[in-house]
Amino acid sequence: MPPFPVQARQLLSPAADTDTAIIRSSENLIHAFTHPPGKVYLLHGDSAVFTLSLTMASVALANGSSIAVVDGGNCFNVHLISRFAREHRIDPAQLLNRIFISRGFTCYQMEQALTRRLPAFLAAKGATTAMIFNPLETLYDEQAPLREVRQILRRVLIALQEMKQRGISVLIASVDRTVWPEERNGLSQTLTSSVDRVYRLEEDEHHHYAVQLEPQPSSLLSPKGENNHGTHRTDVHQHHRQ
Amino acid sequence: MGRTVPTFTNIIDSEIAGWSKFRRGLQLEDQEIFDEVFRAAKRHLATNFYAMRAIPFESIIMSIIIEQGKTIKELRRRLVQAGALAAPEERT
């Protein structure tokens, strides 16, 4: 049975029987995200970013795509997708069987997931859409030294650029929060300057959400990635299993 | 170790919260029945947990139906005992 075609506009009108966030003006984001493919977008704001991301994912799933999600903050809400299915009269299994999750609880797991597992999985499935939830969260864990964490982020960003070259669209959803410890503040800026576009999800005084495109600081990451001590990434990775 | 899918108690509480506006519009005695009906789901905790259906509300509904079925069965038994209802074998 062909998947039920769902219009982006339709889904973003206020849902009549739920109290979920009322989201409007996201059409730009949704359309731009997949047309054309091959980009890295960042969406940040409060925890409603995951609601929006999963709703976008549900639309894509309903239209036949497969999606891979790397979850760095344990934010994945399965029931959001099944509720979407129910509201649009789709068998939930159809959607739930085509969205795949890998959870990372340490920065080392996140690194392995994003640099090795994700590209391999997308290639194997023939999928071109990926989402990353709270990629920086595990990097704030003090058990990992700052120097190491910076290198991890660098390697991850390089991997994202490579995926982008191969036509993958990556949406990063991140919750704004005060960074503790303070010395790790810079990580967020590094991430922001490396993506193609930054969107902010904001709530106004009437509890309506809106998505704003934000201007970005100039990119600090050169297209080919930097060549530095400790980042002979391709050489080292050759020997690691997929 | 991160649990990602909430526990069923949380899911039931979440559903109850989602129905709060509906409940508010009910008469007091109906509200009591509303509460009792969701309580049935909590009593069946393991069954629901086990089924882990994509749409939790379906599990909740099944629990409620089972609980009500139990009540009906008990009522029927008492009525038969009191002679007010024919025993099942006697009915056509």
Added chain:
Amino acid sequence: MSNVVSGWLFDAYPSTDGMVVWLIDREGRKHRCTVPFLPSFFLHLSPQDMKRASTLATRCDTRLTVSITTRKELYSDESWDVLQISVHNPTRFSSVVRSFEQFFPHFAFFDSDLLVPQLFLYETALFPLAYGDYEIDHRSRLVGWAINDHHEAMEYEVPPLSTLRLRNGNNFVPPKYRKHLQLEVSYDGQTYSLEQENPRDVLETLNWHLHRCDPDIVLTEYGDSIILPHLTALSARHNIPLLLNRDEQTPYFRTRESSFFQYGKIVHKDGAFELAGRWHLDEQNSFTFGEADLDGVFELARLTQIPVQRQARVSIGTSMSSLQLSWAHSHRYLIPSKKREPEDFKSASTLLMADRGGLIFNPPLGYHEEVAELDFVSMYPTIMVEKNVSPETVNCRCCSNSAVPELGYTICERREGIVPATLRSVVQKRSHYKRLKRFYKGRDDALFRKYDRRQNALKWMLVSCFGYLGYKNARFGRIEAHESVNAFSRDSILTAKEIAEQHGFRMLHAIIDCVWLKKPGTSEQEYEELCREIAARTGIDISLEGIYNWILFPASKQDPLITTANRYAGWYRNGDFKVRGLETRRRDTPPFIKTMQRAMFDRMAPARTAADVETLVPELLDIGRNAVAMLRSGKVNPMELVMRRHITKEANEYTNKSVSAVVAGLIEEMGVHLAAGETIEYILIDQSGKKKPEKAKPIALYAFEDGYDIDFYTELTLKAIESLLSPFGYTVDRLKELFLPPPLKPRKSTRSQRVQAKPFASAPSPHE
């Protein structure tokens, strides 16, 4: 010329050219010797990077030996070419690793974050308290050994050990709150109080005792956090070296205290203060010691190959980990420096199925009779061992089956995983000790206690191994393995339920690895037969814990009409009492309430049925009434009303004026700094803060005139009574009606009263 010492391995720690090893012989004589040792770590790199690493090694200021060798990788079971870097000065091992870490990514490093004593013991297959013949040459070098012992042995001797106890002498104030040290030293049956005014005299006297006793063990209370740091600070200030270390050339081994976030709360760990050539054990900083005494510490130190001082301080996860590291090392597997295996991608449908814990069936409310409790024996470890669940065996690449129920994951059929391989002996040992314990119960007290302590220490390891499998920092851990164990667990309980129901039993309650069944008239033998059938079908042993005369499943605190899991109390037929989750058992309940509830349970002991319990209700109400009356009279000893709580922040981080905030603040003002995660103990004086703004006082500051908040403690007491009596209709409100005088209501004048008040009015009142 060599000398052979027949004795035990007592201590091992790094020195600049190898390891220092201490032995104790059968006469209690100590022998210090040295062993050459080169700790190594491995780098897995491309050929270019290997060259870079070799060059780096030549520039290192510590002498290194670099060679190429092969080791295996655990998940793929493949052989990898790796660079082995051996460090000639073991004390410099971690700094060498750190310098290499500047140049190579973390995933290239293996065996690099292990402690040197650990590496030494894994390498040599020696273990703490290993008994054997040790050959020492004339230069005090250990040149050979023959061990007549095994780290998994169930029967072993321990050496003769002398102990010196060191504690702070003041008994009335908890040690953290005392400003001055008043030391008490005990050994050979005598206690000495060090009451000298002058700190120099204190130090010299302490040295004299240490010299005289030459203890193998220095046993303290709060030695890690307070006494030893204080003493060493004094020693430095007055320039009097302490004789704490037997090995005076070696410094102390110290680590800092820390507070960190784990599993939803802040946990606090004290720092450690370890000695060289002698053991410092701090009773207050050792989970194992508290649970299983020295017998337990020795059992674990031998098994895990973690030196005794460290073993007394580590968490259970570390013990578990050490077993695995040792196995990996001896099987030539590379030990990753960090856990980095992420979860395999799984569909959301699979996530729903997989992300569940053990099975929980809520029990029916109230009192029930003739209920039997059946417990699976070490369910989770047994599943791991019997079903071969391990990080590298779940969804292996070599096999394809659907061995895991519900989830359909594959379990490797080709090789045994590291987890089952290391757990098997732990499970076997524990069973063996439990049998011995049961045998000696009533026959030989000392032996009973010894085996009980040993099995208890192992119990904690088994209890934690499952959590460790899923723990984010566990080197050899994987979510899929964790999920598989849960899936087998759920399946086993459901199988047990089905078998029981086939035989006419009703399952009242189930939690993860225990089931409560009922079928009136069933004998113990019949239950045991049922156990055998369930064990045969599931592959996991299950035993009859007991048959209850009656068991209570109390109402949930949130909703009086439903129950929650893992809360029950009851008397077994054999006279034992079991309680979980109720006030008697909870750590945060004040002693007064615990005592009262326990008295009520004791009164219910003779009851055989629920009806019997009901006849006791008037007496139980009396117990409750008396307790409440005592409270309200203000005469309860406030020490019986002490509340315990963990603080989540440091005193200056609280922004509100909650009781915890107030108490933490008062303690801070006393000069005692408590870190997040530590416990506070206080008496509540006025919950609202209206009459007494300080709300509560920590024990150290409390004076009897402060009194206590009668209403607050009354409420707690009534709740504890309600737990037992709500099935008979006694809610907190009803109990208040029965026990407390009615609140005085202001008299409102009603219309009729007003009319009656003016009987002689000639004109109708304007209010009518």
